Every structure is written in C-alpha cells, then in structure tokens.
Amino acid sequence: MPRIVVAAAASGHGKTTVATGLLAALTARGMTAAGFKVGPDHTDPAYHSLACGRPGRNLDPSLVGEDLVAPLFAHGATGAQVAVVEGVAGLYDGRPGEGDFGSTAHVARLLDAPVVFVADATGQGRSIAALLHGFRSFAAARLAGVVLNRVVSDRHEQILREACEEVGTPVLGVLRSANAVPVPFRHVGPGPAAECGGASVEAVRAMGALVEDGIDLGEMLAVAHSAPPLTVTPWSAAEAVRAGTDEAAGDRPVIAVAGGPAFAFGYAEQAELLRAAGAEVVHVDPLRDETLPRGTAGLVVVGGLPEGYGDELAANRPLRDAVRALAARGAPVAAEGAGLLWLARSVDGHEMCGVLDAHASTTERLTSGYRAAVAVSGSVLADAGTRVTGHEFHRTTVTPAAGPSPAWAWRGMSAEGFVQGGVHASHLQLHWAGQPGFASRLVHTARA
Numbered sequence: 001m002p003r004i005v006v007a008a009a010a011s012g013h014g015k016t017t018v019a020t021g022l023l024a025a026l027t028a029r030g031m032t033a034a035g036f037k038v039g040p041d042h043t044d045p046a047y048h049s050l051a052c053g054r055p056g057r058n059l060d061p062s063l064v065g066e067d068l069v070a071p072l073f074a075h076g077a078t079g080a081q082v083a084v085v086e087g088v089a090g091l092y093d094g095r096p097g098e099g100d101f102g103s104t105a106h107v108a109r110l111l112d113a114p115v116v117f118v119a120d121a122t123g124q125g126r127s128i129a130a131l132l133h134g135f136r137s138f139a140a141a142r143l144a145g146v147v148l149n150r151v152v153s154d155r156h157e158q159i160l161r162e163a164c165e166e167v168g169t170p171v172l173g174v175l176r177s178a179n180a181v182p183v184p185f186r187h188v189g190p191g192p193a194a195e196c197g198g199a200s201v202e203a204v205r206a207m208g209a210l211v212e213d214g215i216d217l218g219e220m221l222a223v224a225h226s227a228p229p230l231t232v233t234p235w236s237a238a239e240a241v242r243a244g245t246d247e248a249a250g251d252r253p254v255i256a257v258a259g260g261p262a263f264a265f266g267y268a269e270q271a272e273l274l275r276a277a278g279a280e281v282v283h284v285d286p287l288r289d290e291t292l293p294r295g296t297a298g299l300v301v302v303g304g305l306p307e308g309y310g311d312e313l314a315a316n317r318p319l320r321d322a323v324r325a326l327a328a329r330g331a332p333v334a335a336e337g338a339g340l341l342w343l344a345r346s347v348d349g350h351e352m353c354g355v356l357d358a359h360a361s362t363t364e365r366l367t368s369g370y371r372a373a374v375a376v377s378g379s380v381l382a383d384a385g386t387r388v389t390g391h392e393f394h395r396t397t398v399t400p401a402a403g404p405s406p407a408w409a410w411r412g413m414s415a416e417g418f419v420q421g422g423v424h425a426s427h428l429q430l431h432w433a434g435q436p437g438f439a440s441r442l443v444h445t446a447r448a
Contacts, residue, residue: 001073001074001077001080001082001083001227001230002081002082002083002221002224002225002227003073003077003082003083003084003085003111003113003114003224003227003230004083004084004085004113004114004115004116004144004220004223004224004227005038005085005087005104005107005108005111005113005114005115005116006018006019006022006084006085006086006087006115006116006118007087007090007091007104007105007108007115007116007117007118007141008087008090008091008117008118008119008120009090009091009119009120009131009135010089010090010093010120011088011089011090012120013118013119013120013149014118014120014147014149014150014175015086015087015118016044016047016086016183016207017149017175017180017181017183017207017210017211018116018118018147018149018173018175018211018215019035019044019048019084019085019086020035020044020047020048020050020051020086020204020207020208021051021181021207021208021209021210021211021212021215022084022211022215022217022220023035023048023051023052023084023208024051024052024204024205024207024208024211025208025209025211025212025215025217026052026082026084026217026221027051027052027053027208028208028212029217031081031082032052032054032079032080032081032082033051033052033054033080033081033082033083033084034052034054034057034076034077034080034082034083034084035048035049035051035052035054035056035057035083035084035085035086036048036056036057036058036059036073036076036077036083036084036085036086037056037057037058037059037085037086037088038058038059038060038085038086038087038088038102038103038104038107039058039060039062039088039089039102040058040060040062040063040370040391040393040429040431041058041088042058042264042265042266042303044056044086045057045058046200046264047183047200047203047204048084048086050200050201050204051204051207051208054076054080055076055268056268057072057076057267057268057269058267058431059072059073059085059107059111060102060431061101061102061106061107061110062095062101062102062370062389062391063370063389063390063391063430063431063434064431064433064434065434066110068235068433068434069107069110069111070110070111070230070232071232071233071234071235072235072269072433073085073111073230073232074230074232074233074234074235075234075235075236076268078234082221082224083224085107085108085111085113087103087104087107087108088103088104089103089104090103090104091103091104091105091115091117091135091141092104092105092135092138092139092141094106095370100139102370105139105141108141108142111227111230112227112228112230113142113227114142114143114144114223114224114226114227115141115142115143115144116143116144116145116146116147116172116220116223117132117135117143117145117146117147117169118146118147118149119131119132119146119147119148119149120149120150121148121149121150121151121156121160122150122177124160125156125159125160125163126159126162126163126166127163128148128160128163128164129163129164129166129167132146132164132167132169133167136167136169143169144170144172144223144226145169145170145171145172145219145223146164146169146170146171146172147171147172147173147174147175147214147215148160148161148164148171148173148174148175149175150175150176150177150180151174151175151176151177152176152177152178157174160174170219172215172216172219172220172223173211173214173215173216173220174214174215175210175211175214175215176214179210179213179214181203181206181207181210182203183203235269235433236276237269237272237273237275237276237436238276240273240276240433240436241273241276241277241436241437241439241440242276251278251447252278252279252280253278253279253280253295253297253298253443253446253447254279254280254282254293254294254295254296254297254298255274255279255280255281255282255296255297255298255299255300255442255443255446256282256283256284256292256293256296256298256299256300257270257271257274257281257282257283257284257299257300257301257302258283258284258285258286258299258300258301258302258339258342259283259284259285259302260285260286260287260288261285261287261304261309262286262287262304262305262306262308262309262312262313262338262342263286263301263302263303263304263306263338263339263342264302264303264304264305265302265303265304265305265337265338265393265429266302266303267302267431267432267433269431269432269433270300270302270432270439273432273433273436273438273439274300274439274442274443276439277439277440277442277443277444278443278447279298279439279443279446282296284319286313286316286319286342287309287312287313287316289319290316290318290319291318291319291322292319292322292323292326296326296331297331297332297446297447298331298332298333298334298422298442298443298445298446299323299326299327299331299332299333299334299335300333300334300335300339300442301333301334301335301336301338301339301342301343302336302337302338302339302429303336303337303338303339303393303429304337304338305338306338306341306342306347306352307341307347307348307360307362307395307396310347310348310349310350311350313342313347313350313352314350314351314352320351320352320353320354323342323343323353323355324353324354324355327343327353327355327421327422327423328421330421330422331422331446332380332422332424332442332445332446333355333380333422333423333424333425334380334381334424334425334438334442335423335424335425335426336425336426336427336428336429336430337393337394337427337428337429339425340356340360340398340417340418340425340426340427341360341396341398343355343356343418343423343425344356344358344359344360344398345357345358345359346359346360347359347360347361347362347396348360348361348362355423355425356403356418356420356423356425357403358398358399358400358403358418359398359399360396360397360398360399361396361397361399362395362396363395363396363397364395365395366393366394366395367392367393367394367395367427368391368392368393368394369391369392370389370390370391371389371390371391371392371408371410371411371413371428372387372388372389372410372411373387373388373389373390373408373409373410373428374386374387374388374408374409374410375387375388375407375408376405376406376407376408376409376415376419377405377406377407377419378419379407379419379424380422380423380424380441380442380445381424381435381438381441381442382435382437382438382441386435388408388428388430388434388435389434390408390428390429390430391428391429391430392427392428392429393429394427396427398427401413401415401416402415402416402417402418403417403418403419403420404420405418405419405420406418406419407419407424407425407426407428408426408428416428422445
C-alpha cells in the first residue's frame with residue numbers, strides 16, 4: 001500500500017490542511033485514497049472522510065496496542081490506491097513520561113512509512129535548515145521531504161528552498177500565507193465536519209485546491225510508493241469477535257447507534273464489530289429522529305458535543321422518552337462521553353433523557369488525556385476488574401460524578417460513571433478494536 005505520514009514540529013503548523021488537501025486532490029484526480037489520523041482525535045478523520053468518501057480512521061497504539069496499528073491500517077486501506085496518515089502534535093510528541101510512545105514517529109515506524117514534514121515558515125529563513133536537520137537526526141525519522149507552509153513571497157520561498165537544499169531535504173510543495181484555508185472552529189477545537197455542514201465541505205474543497213496548486217502530487221505519490229511492502233494481515237472484525245465465541249450465530253438483534261452532528265465522535269470499527277458479533281446496526285440522529293428504529297434491542301451512544309445542541313435535544317421529547325423506556329426494561333445501553341450527558345437529567349439546564357439521576361454542566365476547563373482504567377462494576381460491556389486504556393476529552397462536569405455502581409476508576413478518579421441495570425455510561429471513550437469482547441457481550445445481552 002503506497003503510504004505517507006504527514007508530520008510537523010507542533011500542532012497548528014498545517015498538518016490538517018496538507019493531509020486533507022492531499023486526500024481531496026488525489027480523489028479529484030480519480031484515485032481511491034484512504035485517510036487516517038494518529039491518536040484519538042475525531043475531528044480530522046471527519047474531514048478526511050469528506051475529502052475521499054471513505055470512513056476516516058484512527059491509529060492509536062495507546063488505545064488498541066502496538067500490534068493492532070498496522071492491521072487496522074491495512075483494514076482501513078483495503079481497496080485504496082494510496083493512504084495518507086495525518087500525525088498528531090509534534091513528530092516525536094508521545095504520552096508524557098513514555099518517550100515517543102503513541103507519537104506520529106511511533107506510528108510511522110509501525111507502518112514503515114515515509115514522513116512528509118510540514119514546516120511552518122512564519123518568520124523563518126535559513127534557520128529552517130537547522131529545524132529539518134534536527135527533526136531528521138533526533139531519532140532517525142525517515143523524512144522524505146518537506147512542504148513549506150505560510151510562505152509570504154517569492155523571495156521568502158527562494159531563501160527557504162536554498163536552506164532545504166543545504167540539508168538535502170527535497171521540497172515537495174509550497175503553500176502561501178495569502179491562500180490559507182479557514183477551518184470551522186468551536187470552543188474545543190476545529191468543528192466536527194458533521195456539525196459544520198456546508199462550511200466543512202467548502203473548507204475541504206479549498207484545501208484540495210490549495211494542495212493541487214502548491215504541491216507536486218507526482219512527487220508526493222512517488223514518496224508514497226517508496227514505502228516498502230507491509231507484510232501484515234488486515235484486521236478483521238469477524239475474526240476479532242470470533243475468538244472464543246460463537247456470538248454471530250442466532251437472531252440478529254437491532255442495535256441503534258446514535259450519531260449525527262451532536263454525536264460525531266465515534267470509531268468506524270465499533271459498528272463493524274457489532275455487526276460481526278451478530279447485530280443489525282441502525283443509525284439514529286437524536287437531532288432529527290423522533291423514534292428508535294423498530295425492534296431496537298440495544299443502544300450505543302458515542303461521543304460528541306451535545307452541550308451545543310441543548311435546545312434541539314430537549315425538544316425531541318419522543319426520542320428521549322423512548323430511550324428512557326428502553327433503559328427501564330433492562331436493554332443494554334452503552335454511552336460514553338456525550339452519551340453520558342444525553343442520558344443524564346439535564347445539560348446546562350436543558351432536559352435530557354433522564355436515564356441517570358445526574359446533571360451535567362459546561363465549564364471553562366478542558367479535561368483531556370489518556371486514562372488507564374479498571375472496571376469497578378460488572379456491566380453489559382465488561383466484568384469488574386477489567387483493565388482498559390481510554391481517553392477523556394470534554395469541558396463538562398457531571399454531578400454526581402458516579403452512581404452507586406460506578407463504571408471505572410483510575411489514578412486521580414476513584415469512581416466515575418454509572419452502571420445500572422443494562423446501562424453503562426462514562427466520560428471515558430474507548431476504541432472497541434482494543435476490546436472486541438465489548439461488542440460480543442453487548443449483542444449477547446441484547447439477544448437474551
């Protein structure tokens with residue numbers, strides 16, 4: 001699989017513009033491209049999906065383990081002619097205290113992929129040579145070339161090109177400051193593509209045009225084709241849930257998965273695992289749909305930003321009542337992040353489903369980071385004592401933070417989330433490819 005990893009010295013230097021623009025430009029040329037994002041971020045994969053018409057996927061060794069990164073990549077790239085992997089933060093920025101584990105460089109090594117470095121040239125001239133030399137030599141990263149971003153003039157470009165030549169780094173493209181593409185933003189970062197609608201479509205189109213004009217796509221494809229063969233068996237949802245179980249046999253219970261603009265932070269592999277475990281997966285948009293799908297026997301609610309849709313979610317009383325009734329009869333309901341908020345009694349004073357006796361409110365403080373957690377209570381997802389690595393990303397607090405039977409505990413948080421009846425709700429977001437048994441267990445409970 002021809003592939004490249006798009007990296008930079010830090011966040012905000014142009015990785016999203018280059019990666020998304022490449023996917024859009026290559027797709028416009030008739031190629032089938034696949035997009036990936038290093039880490040747990042859900043916003044960039046949504047833009048990748050808009051750009052190339054395929055699900056954007058995440059590659060995160062912290063959430064799924066090192067051994068699954070390449071198989072998940074191969075699975076997500078099946079049928080594509082080229083793959084573009086967008087990095088996270090700076091090239092070598094991994095989990096604190098763990099070196100570069102989970103970093104862009106780490107994932108590039110696991111994929112044996114060449115790195116295209118996006119250099120923010122703002123206020124720089126010849127010094128960019130030292131920057132490139134340092135990043136190339138620090139840990140022997142395979143920097144195949146550089147895209148110079150935010151270049152202000154022809155003279156500036158000439159100086160930068162001469163500096164890159166000094167350190168033997170090919171210039172694959174030049175993007176001018178005057179042509180910068182505005183990306184829709186929210187209070188927690190770039191707006192999810194599903195939420196921003198036409199603005200996101202226009203941003204992706206503009207990124208594609210910018211890359212088409214400023215980057216040598218032929219050279220970029222040559223770099224992608226320089227990646228050696230990746231000898232790995234693609235990840236299979238069917239194989240993942242089949243290990244030690246026959247859950248795919250029997251009736252196919254309907255599992256509703258909440259999505260849409262308010263619940264856009266999910267992983268594509270989750271629905272694939274549910275289907276492989278024997279479920280009929282049907283999507284529901286709480287901003288639009290007033291009923292659960294006919295025959296719903298279970299519900300999964302992924303992350304998102306429901307606090308921005310308080311009025312609309314509160315107004316959808318029929319669906320809120322249906323969710324509350326589903327939970328009351330003991331059906332499996334798995335909610336994380338935004339799902340926890342929606343199941344609460346209220347968010348910022350807006351009435352929610354009322355499944356949980358808790359209230360949520362938005363704060364100014366962003367809570368973000370990986371959590372090594374242990375299941376406090378047995379649930380529809382896991383036995384008590386199960387250990388997982390998840391990720392938190394929110395600006396909300398829930399009062400109380402935990403119910404009588406909490407979901408998880410981790411360092412600094414002795415009890416968090418709610419387990420009651422068939423409900424499992426928590427701020428912690430998980431990549432189910434790392435815990436495929438969750439899907440099997442939830443479908444088995446729905447079938448019972």
